[in-house]
Structure formats: structure tokens, C-alpha cells
Amino acid sequence: MAIQGKNYIGYSLSAQNQRIFQSYVPITDSFLPEKFHAATLQEVEKTMELAEKASGEYALVPASKRADFLIAITEEILALGDELLERATLETGLPIARLQGERARTINQLTQFADLLREGSWVDATIDTALPDRTPVPKPDIRKMLVPIGPVIVFGSSNFPFAYSVAGVDSGPALAAGNPLIVKAHAAHPGVSDLTAQAVVKAAQRTGMPEGVFSMLYDDGFEVGTALVKHPAAKAVGFTGSFKGGMALYKLAQEREEPISVFAEMGSVNPIVILPEYLKSHAAEFGKTLAGSVSLGAGQFCTNPGLVFVTETEGLDLFEASYQTEILNTASSTMLTAGICKNYYKLRDHAFAQDNVTQLAVSENISAGENQAQPSIGRVSGKDFIANPKLHEEVFGPFSLLIVCKDTAELLEAVSQLKGQLTSSLMAVENEVGSYPAIVQHLGKISGRFIMNGVPTGVEVCPSMHHGGPFPATADARFTSVGRHSILRFVRPRAYQGWPDSLLPDALKNANPLNILRLVNNETTARPI
């Protein structure tokens, strides 16, 4: 299958623009030959017109057919075979094994949404039947369910070329919910995006979806993304990336005549707090585990543990020694782009340059190739951390700062500086947790996922996952981007009052033809009415 380099606008290819760019290969610091055409504003307009038109039609496609569409996407992605993986490793510098895992996760995400659609209860059908004889006024029949909102704009992210990109965690639920999807491909992996777009288009065509249900546009600048977010037909935005990028989109969306939601995941330092008894009993072992989490995937995960808090208690020396040794020996790895790599060293060195920050370890195990990130860890006292907000910021890459507090009172003060996070981890022996209620409470308050005795990297795709968190980790703490509940970002409730059974959507009909769980007169049941 050949990479086209053109914009996928409905079922057509379009390349009006002379502004082109190429795929960058980070490990060789070179470019691949294919040319990708940035979309023009006319192409944006055409895309959104098609999406708007498809919106009404696609909303009426039964959920089971939308499930077929999602499964067809998984089939077409798998049919791309090794070509997709090979292109991805070239464009991202990520190893094939990681990409195989990420592809499997992406297939799994889409399959879970297909299952959700086929089961059907997710529409949250809520029914109160009429009481025509009630006094002083009769009670009408009211029935409510979740319905699609309209075209959704998704920005592919740099660090997950499959799982958070063209057919990833934002795209899957947007389509599952019944909304047309418009992807702004990430310029760091345009070839992967191009191949994936072909898979989605094929799947849409062979399952008979309306044209406009999917489009994908290129740009290596900001013009196309800006125009998409500002377009009146757009009803929500999904984004994973930097705080700066997320907030720029957020502000654009709020300044529209009709403000829309931006589900932006914007970075997190994912604090880990090690309590004294745990430190004493797990010092060497956890030093090693932590080093693995810090350096995993060149530290390019939003759940990378950027801050680790300990106290000057028994086991600290052993823990530090183990952590240090492991980081020194951990091989460098290729970062996604030259810009990301440059920024990593800039921010790391900025952290190292702060008052009283020492280098605990910088890996000496440098792999072959360009854009190599050396795993690096720093150390600072609790007091100096508290006094210097610059140290509270994320360094995107395999860097982490160890904050050594003189006692648990200082630990609490240090932890209290932290703002919203995707995750927090508490490393503790079960019976010491009760001794630190304020620390536990603050970590809970700031985090979307609160982990005990585990590192934050590794985001399980399952219903109970919450991948989100209070601002500034995300723009809206009420929603997750991973797991079934992520579909709630792209729907809204609609109530039907006084409608005859024959005209109601199937989910709300008396006979319950979809056999879903519903809340009927305050009882959760699948029984017909």
C-alpha cells in the first residue's frame, strides 16, 4: 500500500497546497522521500462541510453497524502488516516490539468500543413512565438517552503513533458515539498517519458509512488545526500533548461564538511518595523498578514519574545507590523528534542548574544513532524543592528528580505544592498509611489515578481506568481518554417527552428491543415495560 501524502477528505484525496513537508527519521537525522501536502483553508472548509453533512446521517446508523465499522478498522490496520510497523519505527524511533504492543493496544481499544456498542447499555437509557391521573398535574412520559454531539476534531499526538493518533483513544470513542471524525495528523509521523487513514477510509467504505464520517488533514504548522477548532461545525476537540499546545487550543475553543469542549491532556509529573516503612523494606528493589519506569520509552509517556519524594530515613542510602546504579547502566534511547530531544536536554540542564540540585546519575550507556536521550536523575532537598517552583515542572523525557525531605512534615509541605496530576503513587506498607492522612488526602485530591505500590507508567485499557486528572494535567478532570467512559466526552443527553413508542429510538422503546440495562422508574432493569 503506497503512502499518498494527500489529505483524506471524505472519500477523496486532495492536495491543493504547494506547502509540503517530509517524514523525519530521528535515529538517522534524515528525511524520507514522500511529500505530504499541508491542507489549505479551502480544504478545511470542504472537510467540515462533508462532516456536517455526514453528521445527521451517521447519527442514525445503528450502533451495531458502527461496531462493524470499528472492527473493520482493526482488520484494515492489521492488514497493513509489517509495512505499518516499519514506517512507524522509522518515523518515531520507537522499537518494533513497543510498536507491536501499541498496535495491539489500539486494536484492543477499538474492539472494546465495538463490544460496548453491541452490548448497548452505555447510552444510559433512563425512563419515567407517565402518571396521567396524578394531581395536581399529570406526570408526562419522559425518556432520556445519550446522543452524538456532531463533528469531533482529533489531534494526533507525537508519542503514540497508533494508540493516540489517527485511530486512537480520541478517534475510537468519537466514532463509536456516532460523530464524524476529523483528524489533524501529527507531523512527526505523517506516513503512519497516511497508512492508518487509508485503513479507516477502506473500513468506512466497505461497511457503508456516509462520506464525511472520517477525514484527515496534514499540516506541519498551526494553520489547519486552528481553522478546524474555530470552525462552527466542530463540536469537540481531543488533544494529547504539551500544556502550551493544549491551552492554545483551549483558548481558541473558548473564544468561539459557540464555545466547545477541548479534552486536552497536557502533561503531568506523576509524583511518587515513598513512606518510611516501605523505604526500609523495599529500598534496593524499588530503586531498580523506579529506574525502569523513568527511562521507559525514552521517558516519553505522559505518566512518566518526574518527581519522587522520600524522607531521610532508614534505607535511603541503599535506595539511592540502587536507583543510581540502574540509571547509570540504562541505555539511552532515540527520542521522537529532534525538537523533543533538544528540549529534553534544555529542560534537564535547567533543572540541574537550579540551586542545590545535584546530579544523582546520568546514564553512560549511549546507544548508536542520533537524538539519543540519556536517562538522568537529580536530587534536591525538600526545603529547596519547596522554595523553587521551577523544580515542580515537567521535563519531558527520561528525567526524574528525587526530593529528599528531612521528615514527614517537610514531605507533606513539599507534596502540598503539587497541582493536578494524571497519577500519584504512594509507596507504603499497609499499616503505615493511616499515619499520614494529610499526605494521602492531598495526593488523592490532585490525582486522576491514585496508585498504591506501583509505578505510573502502563495505562491499562479497561473500564475502571481513569486517564485524566485535575488541571493542569487535563483541561477537564471529569473525563478520561482511556477506557469505555471516554465515550462520554462526545455525547450529550437528550430527553424525549410524550413520544409514542413507535417514534422513539430503539433504546427507549417499551419492548427494550436492544435488551439493554435501563433505569426504569428508578429501577435498573432490562425488562420490557
Place this chain on the structure above:
Amino acid sequence: MAIQGKNYIGYSLSAQNQRIFQSYVPITDSFLPEKFHAATLQEVEKTMELAEKASGEYALVPASKRADFLIAITEEILALGDELLERATLETGLPIARLQGERARTINQLTQFADLLREGSWVDATIDTALPDRTPVPKPDIRKMLVPIGPVIVFGSSNFPFAYSVAGVDSGPALAAGNPLIVKAHAAHPGVSDLTAQAVVKAAQRTGMPEGVFSMLYDDGFEVGTALVKHPAAKAVGFTGSFKGGMALYKLAQEREEPISVFAEMGSVNPIVILPEYLKSHAAEFGKTLAGSVSLGAGQFCTNPGLVFVTETEGLDLFEASYQTEILNTASSTMLTAGICKNYYKLRDHAFAQDNVTQLAVSENISAGENQAQPSIGRVSGKDFIANPKLHEEVFGPFSLLIVCKDTAELLEAVSQLKGQLTSSLMAVENEVGSYPAIVQHLGKISGRFIMNGVPTGVEVCPSMHHGGPFPATADARFTSVGRHSILRFVRPRAYQGWPDSLLPDALKNANPLNILRLVNNETTARPI
């Protein structure tokens, strides 16, 4: 019980400010003697400090205790007896019977939240148990539930002194969810607010709630509301009122360092579309029903039907005659404030002054007293309506515009001009609905509650109610302000990964001690694990 006129800051009264105001009595155009002290910025600060402090403690109060608190509020409100109703009728001009009904609704709303808390399944507990032997990596135990977000600011609304005020549709779910509540009392009914605040404070004290769980501040200007919304401890805002007011708060909230949600209900014209067969068969009867809905409560409902669309088909003359006669005979009623009354006539006359708008009827039945609103209806052609966006705007009060379209094609075009609405109504004989798919689709798309053969006034308080709608009807179409799901505005999910059973919240424990419905490994069940 005496009105205090002071700010209720936790369990203390405070009146630092010399800036005072009094209750206005619309029917006599006079003022009552009590003095209400606008809060100072220092009082705002003290209030938010207390709320922030109470936040952690109140979040840990078990749901059953929070239910006791809500029930205690209902008891204390009822204990205020006729004094509350009498004060309300003076301050709002609303008749006692309406206020009795509204008080009953308010009690009902709070009781439904107490019931929800006692049943407990609303926290949406979602559990995936560990698979320690899974390869390539073990699956961790993850459990998720909804948790409180922190202090919520609620603005009392002018038109519902009980149901959308101190202990109304925003306050009830904010407290039920486990968040401290700070009410900015509406200056149009400060005495009612004062008495209700006393009821809430008493209820909080006798059920042992932490100080700061409730505060209420006065202001007849914008300073206090602005300071509350901008305060870093505030985590969400509830508001019902004008588009201008709602958007001002929305912008303030978005410009904060940490943006927060504003659940603003901002007005709606609640279109009614009458299809030809229905018009033919229900002309006289519906003219009368419609007139009742337009003039109900001096038209001061957010669900007032401001635009009614018909076609030039059989029954139109009879319908118009019936509608006209009924409006001519409907008595005027007292509006809430002099400002609202003045604005009503200004906007009504502005509508009447538009090209080709005729007065269909202006009530000649004027009741005694000041600030009387005359029910008034206008008429315009579909063509002129389409051409003049000024006619698409809300006129707050007992006014409605009849849009007479020459055929159903023009009807579709006219309806397509409409933006987001709380409600739309379709008046139709069952077998004609299928002939107008585009009209039905557009009405569904723009509305939160889609009514068949009914008027929009009357918002049933039940789980299936959706009182909300696409922008500009509300700031966030995903949430309702009425019914159990309104609690979702004031919570967020938090996942717990790897926690031992003994340290988990009760809702997530293996034994399911709360006996709630949970999603456990993809199955909805109340069984223990």
C-alpha cells in the same frame, strides 16, 4: 425567625460592609425595612478559606450522613412555615399557590438526592480485578468511583426563589456530591434567601457537618460574585439567568489560572412547531393551551415558548382566533422586579417594531398593582422571520411570536435558523411525523428536551429529565440542572490502582458493604467480589 441581613460565613454572621440594600416589593413598587449587607472582599476570602478547609473533611462524611443533612434542610425549610411563603410573595410578586408548589418541588429535589445518596449506586463504581499471571505484563487491580471536586459557587436565580436559589437545583447536588457550597444570594429576594440560609445552617449544625460546608453572601452588584468565581478554591459554578450574565461568569472562569466549569443556563426560546395534520385536528384546543403556557408565571420561565411555527394550512384561522381570544382575556401578572418588567416591554416593543410584525393580541385584562406584564403575542411570516435574526431572540416575559410559513419547505428553513434550546416541541399527529424528517432531525439536534404534543413549561423533577441543551441555551449541553444526573456536574472520577481492600472507600471494597450496583469485570452486579 428574624431576618438577619448579614452574611452567613460558616457558622457566623458577618456584616463588615456599610454598603447595604433592601428588599424590593414589585407589586407595590416599595421597599421592605430590613437592611442587607453586601459582603466585602475580606468576607469573600474568609468564606473561601472556610470552604477550602471544610472540603477535605466534608468529602469524608459518609453518604448516609450527607443524606441526613439534606433531609434536615427540608425539615428546617418546612419549619419556617408561612413566614417564608409570605416573604417570598412580597419579594417576588409570585402568588402564594405557585410558591407553595415551588417549595414542595424544592423539598422533593432535596429528598430525591437524599434517596440517591442512601441507595448509593450513583458513584458509578467500576472495578477490574487483577490478573497477576497475565503475560506479557500482569493486570493490576483498578477501581474507580466518582468523588467530590471541592467548593461550588451557586448563584441564586431571580425567578425561582426556592427551586433555583439557596437550597435549589444547583445547591442540592453540590452538597449531595460532598462539596462545600457557597451561595451568592439573589438581590431580588434577599429575605427569602436569609431565611433559607438559616434553615441550611441549622440543618448543618444539628447533623454535625463541618463549618464551611455552607456559606451565603449578599451583593446587589457584581463584586462578590466576581470575586467568588475568580477565587482559586472555587471548583465549579452554577448559574441560571440571562445569556449576558452567564457568559460574563463563563469568561471569568475561563480566564482563571485554573479554568473551572460554569454550568450556566442562559435562556431559550423553546420553539413549538405545529405540523399540518395536528393544526387541522387540534386548532382551537391548542390555541388555548398555548396561551396558558405563554402567560404562565408572567412568562418568567426559562421554558417559556417564545416562538411558534405553523404553516398556512387548514385550521390556521381557528387556531389564531382561539389563541388571540385567550391571550386577550388572560390577566396580567406581577413581574419579579422593576428592571425585568421594564426590559420585558422594551424587548416586546422592539419585536413588535420589526418590519412586518403584527400584534396578534395584547391582553386587556390588567390586574391591580405595579410591574404588571401584559401577555402579548406577535405574528410574522416565515420569510420575514428568516430574514431578521432579531426575531430569533428571547423576550423574557409573557410574549410569543407566531411564525406563519407559506409551506413546509419554508417551515424547515425557518426552523433551521434556530440555535441550541432547552426544549423543542413538535405538535403532530403520529403518522405525519415521518413526512418531515429534516424538521424532526433539526429540532432534535438543537434541543435538550424534545417534546411531542406538549408545551415546554413544567419541568418534571425525575431521573429522565434533561434540563439543559446545546449552546447558547446552556454553557455545557452534557449536563442537566434538574434530576439525579445533575450531581454529575460536581464530581469527577478517581481510579485507585493496587490498593488493599482495607484502605479502599466502602463503595469499592470487595464485600460491597454499601450493597450498590457496580460494574465488576464488565458485569453490572451488586454481588460481593
